[in-house]
Amino acid sequence: MAFAALAANLSRTLLIATSQRQRAAFSLYHFPLLLHGRPLNCQTCLYSSRRNVVEILEERGLLDSITSDALRHPDVPPLRVYCGFDPTAESLHLGNLLGIIVLSWFLRCGHKVVALVGGATGRVGDPSGKSVERPELDPLSLDRNVAAISATIQSILGRGSSTSSSSVTILNNYDWWKDVKLLDFLRDVGRFARVGAMMSKESVRKRLESEQGMSYTEFTYQLLQGYDFLHLFRDEGVNVQIGGSDQWGNITAGTDLIRRILQTEGAYGVTFPLLLKSDGTKFGKSEDGAIWLSPSLLSPYQFYQYFFSIADADVVRFLKTLTFLSIEEISQIESEMKGPGYVPNSAQRRLAEEVTRFVHGEEGLNEALKATEALRPGAETKLDWKTMETIAEDIPSFSLQLDQILNLSLLDLSVRSGLLESKSAARRLLKQGGLYLNNIRVDSEAKKIEPDDIVDGKLILLSAGKKNKMIVRIS
Template sequence: MTDILSELKARDLVALSTDEEALSQALDAGPLNFYIGFDPTAPSLHMGNLVQLLFARRLQQAGHNPFALVGGATGLIGDPRMSGERTLNEREVVEGWVERIRSQIERFLDFDGPHAAQVVNNLDWTGDLSAIDFLRDIGKHFSVNRMLAKETVSARLNSEHGISFTEFSYQILQAHDFLQLHRRHGVVLQHGGSDQWGNLTAGTDLVRRVERVSAHAVATPLMTKADGTKFGKTESGTVWLDPELTSPYAFSQFWLNADDRDVVKYLKVFSLRPLAEIEQIAADFAEAPHKRLAQRVLAEDATTLVHGEQQTRQAFAAAEALFGSGTLAELQPATLDAATRELPTAEVPASEVSAGFPVVDAFAAAGIVKSKSEARRAAKDGGAYVNNVKVAGEDQVLTTADVLDAGEAGVVLLRRGKKRLGAVRVIG
């Protein structure tokens, strides 16, 4: 057992908590049973969920027992959002997402040993619950006045969207989950994001009212970016944990591009390295930020946690190869495909490449240069590269010999100078 609460606070992972002194004593007396819930409102978990997965992993490593709840019931409704009502997904879709998310969770927690994790589904205790029983046994413990005061509910009521009774009832369902997990498994702690604080405390209040025992809640701060953009988002959209939705290459690039002002904060949350080691990395980074040591460590650690060592090595090899420091031919086709999909790309029919497609046309079509005349100047000045080989002259053409295997398609990598990349995707 370790002083895990102090560790979590030192990593800036505690924004809110119920009775911190009592929680600290309960953690010190452990092992303690705790849970974190994930609703299947999408086919994959995302970066915000990763904060909670690693929070749970740290608690487990400190000697506590995790229960990961996948909301087969609450996922049919969806937690209220500030922006308006969710679109309700079909039951079959939600069931499929439950299984996908269950398999993702299993990569982050230990399911063997004295503190083995368990995955549970709230549909098991909600599916057969009648409306009458729900209202009589659970609903009677909730004050509508307090429910209306919850931040999201209040905001929605004051908006043009309003809020349906379905989403208004969500906090009761989540509180019921805590009660059921306490009864079935002795769970006494729930954690989640600070935007969930109203739902977290609804659960602790219900356990206290019904079971006459203390229960605890901890909320992590919402991750932010120094430049004001939303954390976990890129120009291409949400950063998912599923490699089919966000490739390991794109995932690693998200971290490698972290703002200098954010990177140490992210290391505390998304790396399992000891704090003392992170402090040393931060000190080295402060002395030479241009080397981007902290970003590289962060990208290696986070990508390895989510995608494993082999995929992380391939992602880094792809980045080096794309910028001329590695060998493109050694990349796996899937990795090359994923990496080049992140670049400005022109699609060119295979027949035109076979006939010889002008390099200057390729550079202009991919958007690496503004015009063919600029492409000609780059080729003439020695600043244009095809597959990391300097273009010999402005009359050079792409041929089938230049096409690299990228799985279902062939690609040709283009580069202007040191950093401006693009690609040609050969179709047909």
């Protein structure tokens, strides 16, 4: 489509939106964000203002597919872009972070963004990328998840931006779906959907070929998401939907409905690659479960440590996709990693700092850095009970009474607490210089626990190497 046509269609979209009756009141989950925090640095502002956002996404490995190259035009008018988030848990996880990152890039490039939480579609479940049907959530759990996820998105998108509060909106699609009647939907939407096209979607085809098959409920999901796009296009002036590469079928279902029902062009889709490791497996899961974005489920310290432990093979790609550092600075980091004198994990440290700051803010990053320093073997930071209590939930703990621990050998304590499996393993680690008591290396097998070893009379920190730690609580 020519750029002039794109501009005309965008203008028509805005005209349609402004002609709609304004809502008398906002719903609980429909509210503009109070944008605050650090202003964008000058480098980021200049980088964004002179480049088309689609080109930026492509350069950083954040572009998979696009419905029209018209969005690449250097003078594309301001867009309103939305991304959907399923409330299937009380927190978003690392796999959802890319959607927030891409929304933030649109925001930084002068566009307006909408985060849509699926209070209605969450009752159905998106079959995309799933081999079995999602478990059904009760309404109370769903409402709780919607509220929690909305708050998380508000916190992240509202942090570190210098744009106006009207540039970001959070919506809940239950606000319009709760009044839709089945017969009206079949008449007004269903008759425009082509069954052949619906069955050809990859998410549907794969499930139909599986032993589990697909329920009619899941089959209709693409129509529900498609109607969300139509509603937002018509009533909110939204003209672009973004999503992971597995959402391509759902997104194009929306552009098709808009074209058929409203008899207009001007609705576009953009997808980004899923978050994958270098071996092709999905990121976002660890041995203990999802990497949650909510600090109530995963502390900023644990979040920071996850990125600090990323393999060298993945760190540069993550710097491009999950941070807002310039490509030039990332290239410099990559060169330093290959050069002599590189300090191991320096790139990971920068990655962990940038992503933790984006998700948890300066306060969360400071908490993570303080905990990291406190738990570092050989650190000069003096341990105190208050600092240890803030990170106690992040590492294993073991309780003993005071009379059980005084004069107990460090080797015996290491085994009794579960830090090490045997006394011989503890003795071997001590000889290798890897056994620490309150971050101080212990060299003597005869070391016994004394009153001065108990931090503020409440606990002891044991470390086996840099990663394996145990807090011993004194009861």
